[in-house]
Amino acid sequence: MTSTSPQKPMIQAARGEKPSRWPVWFMRQAGRYLPEYRAVRADVDFVTMCKRPDLAAEVTWQPLRRYDLDASIIFSDILIPCIALGQELTFDKGHGPRLSAPIRSITDVKSLKSPDATRDLGYVGDAISLTKTKLKPEQTMIGFAGAPFTVASYMIEGQGSKEFTEVKKLIFCDRPVITALLEKISQLTVDYLLMQVKAGADAVMLFDTWAGQVSPGVYRDLIFPCTNKIISEVKRASGVPVIYFPGQGSDRMYELTGCAADVISVDWRTRLSRAAEILKGVGLNVTLQGNLDPQALLAPEAELRAMVRALKDEARQAARAHIFNVGHGLLPHTPPESLSIVIDELRK
């Protein structure tokens, strides 16, 4: 079932081999900073774009037309599977995602649907298959999902949060509820990622944006085991490389002993060299991805080039291999020309 190819630099780097060139892509490279994205988005709401393979493929292709990128990540959202689980997902202007009927009890968890990834989320697979028809053979198609804790946090809070009080109530006062929810999400996530690989994904990424919102002990005991089980099962069943992004700082990296991921994506809050040191310390020999501050793309050309050079120097010494990226998703005010500067400086 593996669809990797030795000519794909990103896959070579992910596997710890010497890539034919330094691979680069940008988290949220299909997004609002591109006028052609805003043009598509003007006529259609965000969830509909994710559900229509023609539109999802179109905006996924947009950055590939502008930039010489090594990878393409399917346009979607980490909360799309929540629709299949029975919650209603909306994006209010200026507010971010909202999920209906937040999960607060074991009854709420049991009332969730038991979706079939192919039947209920097949549109994501269709978007991947369609996107892949226009990728070059050396380009990597990345599928993705939210890590279960991050998805669960939204399902519990019903929206983004600053304090995660409802999540913490379950962690500290009613752990069986969040455990059951994490289990439910995990089962779906394995099937969902394997469906994406079947549709053509050459690698998959697990986004744990909110991993930094729990203390290291809770992360180690409750969150990392279910996350790592997904990584192991997807790897075993598909053979594709798995990238894990434990968001917001290095404190969780100390807890990753036994992590099955091929690549750890590093937040910009952490020095790349420090991440390498910490991960080696817990016995991991992984490829690193990252980690320019996305806001650094605001800098004038000379400063931006200097930052890219500094990161190259750091990356050369840090890990078995490196995939150049930002340390968090691109922001809507990113100047599109900055991506060209980064890529040009990297290729030098």
Added chain:
Amino acid sequence: MTSTSPQKPMIQAARGEKPSRWPVWFMRQAGRYLPEYRAVRADVDFVTMCKRPDLAAEVTWQPLRRYDLDASIIFSDILIPCIALGQELTFDKGHGPRLSAPIRSITDVKSLKSPDATRDLGYVGDAISLTKTKLKPEQTMIGFAGAPFTVASYMIEGQGSKEFTEVKKLIFCDRPVITALLEKISQLTVDYLLMQVKAGADAVMLFDTWAGQVSPGVYRDLIFPCTNKIISEVKRASGVPVIYFPGQGSDRMYELTGCAADVISVDWRTRLSRAAEILKGVGLNVTLQGNLDPQALLAPEAELRAMVRALKDEARQAARAHIFNVGHGLLPHTPPESLSIVIDELRK
């Protein structure tokens, strides 16, 4: 000018001596979780409470009436000095602080006032002096200020922020502006903290809540030097212990080489033992403060006691001395009885 006393357990611990008992206080211990606080607050807005020494002292005393605490931190806000600098400070319900006329240019920086701490912020000193009249000799009076980067972030954004885009624009595109602003805030902060010591503060704390919002390199080059200069000057001129809180994770701790603080306050995102290891690694022999997740106070009594015991065990091995605290401010939904449980378990 030093007002320390050998009988104050918190000061003993801060200096690295063996305290007569394990000191404990709680960040934001005067706050909305207490019904008697809400009763005072019902009739008067937040800024007025900070400006009236009688009201500030009253709410500062409230937790001391309920709990056997080793320290009292003056009720105020890190943005109060911005009023003296010429910005208008308001707190909108559900929104948090707002500052008028956000700072975006060198002209904006130059248009700020040059306040005199005693003349323009004397009400904070008056509140400290009044509060101290009812403290026991063994209780420590803590004064505080925001660290310059955190204060500057609010002054630049005009409010709280998720992405800190206006701050990052200055960092990456117009560094002289933010450098001048940090310098302006730093000058005032030294005078402001020394005024608080003169009024009776036995120790001072510098809150750098947003330190985690810049990459480690920017923190080291731009932010830490001005922060550490304040710490050094306050220590030199007053002799009181200085506590520094580099918020949100351990990544900044690696950059603290040469830090003059006596105590590092540790965020709940970091293991206390890890903080100790990192700080030793950069040559610091400091006391640690923290770091229970404030949300852990939601837990049932048995679980809460177990978490306090675990933190005691970790603290005993971690540092030269330890001041028990939460790893971030108490939240409005904290059950007041949980503080009694924590203190009781600590004293066992």
